Amino acid sequence: MWIEVILSVPAEHTEDLSDALMEAGALSVAVEDEWADTDAEQPLYGEPGLEPTTNAWAQSRLVILVDPETGIDDMLDVACDAISMTVPAYETRKVEAQDWVRLTQSQFEPISITEHLWIVPTWHETEGNATRINLRLDPGLAFGTGSHPTTRLCLQWLSAELPKDATVLDYGCGSGILAIAAKKLGASKVIGTDIDPQAVQSAVDNASANDAAAQFVLPDGMSSGQYGVVVANILSNPLKLLAPALVGYVADGGHLVLSGILERQTNELIAAYAPYMPMHVWRADDGWICLVGQKTTSVN
Template identity: 50%
Template structure:
């Protein structure tokens, strides 16, 4: 079986309405992309909550998937006025052949070597080094597959910092990758919390798959206790707002690591945490920063 993929260029004022109209008219799927993606005019749209004030791209591209027998010209002519367009926009189309979509998706995710002894391996791959510490993790609903620089920074910091028997709190655990890594590196009391219940569920499943003893819970619960290590890989705005709460869970003499921080946000984050715990730059990668520090015993 084959399908038709159509691509229509429009602007941010009409793109969403056009995508909705195509779906209402029977399109199997519809998405909006930056028509200038891959050029020097590409415009980023993703950042921290509240940072995008005018969502959408001035030159947008609506891409829709249709049944193969669809009269594309008639469909677009019917949807254009519904979307508020005065004229029927031009479009291109191509045939999408039947494929093994699962196999195609899996082929895009290869094992990731974090360090000499730490690998992240999707479940459909063999471990490249069976003697290494293997984190079995598939792409899914929760953030944290190991490919993002912030996750790599935290994993590398954990590898250097975790010692057998310590306790660790992963604040904003996502997929659970950091908590699972800590458990495999020897931590014995591992807790991950997240505001997203899907993340909690995904992290629990990932811990079971990796045969590690790590607990995961809703961060809205009454979280108590202090830990030898606290790690938080989220975004700078929530990191700033949560500074007192996060630092309260670091035991005196314990360590804290933060990531999800852009290089230009470094000084602001350090200042936000200064009343509770001194931080400095532990490492950087691709414009992202990992901050770390030790809580005073006084």
């Protein structure tokens, strides 16, 4: 058994206190958004060509794992004194010893995207017939394992609408799942890009595990060119700012597929792209939408 200590700290103390707690005897320190799953939740994602405006939540929740023999008050006194901070209020909870690997794996079952497209963790046996595509993907550091509606929407569009032998750009590729799916679904050339080097490496590894010949690069490794399909599953604000750049990557007659958009943000996203390309809602899922447009003329 272990003990978790939970406390709240402002952004200016988060990193220093986390380091000080590790020095004072904590086994681990996890940092979470204090307002996660509320309207005040603050995303920290950066996208290709756009650095995040902040690298810390305004208020963070620290979840500190300690041995049951640890003197929690003493540990907090030492850590807070090291950074000249008053010890905040905290709560504790017991964590029973478990087989964490099996417990984690049990939370990730195969996901049916369509009848013929599945996301299958590597510890599961694959099933199906010659028409079923199984994407082998494990939860990891990079966003996108197929469980979130925004990822599902993009995968469903690729499964239903991807033109034969299309060239595809996955902009903000995360785990690479969309790029890998596009290649397995018949795309002729696929490139993914992300601002996070860990995401790029994760995508490379996932592509190799799926025998998918997709290329993944950091933004400065991107070459000029246009694609038959550009898919971007990121966030609404970056999508608005990136409108001219994303449309510029789309070849004449090509498609732009956008997700990471809440239903209430639909009109503002359509308006942001109106000067460059008409967009429409392709499908909605659990409060999220996928916007799609087709480029009919060159954009100067």
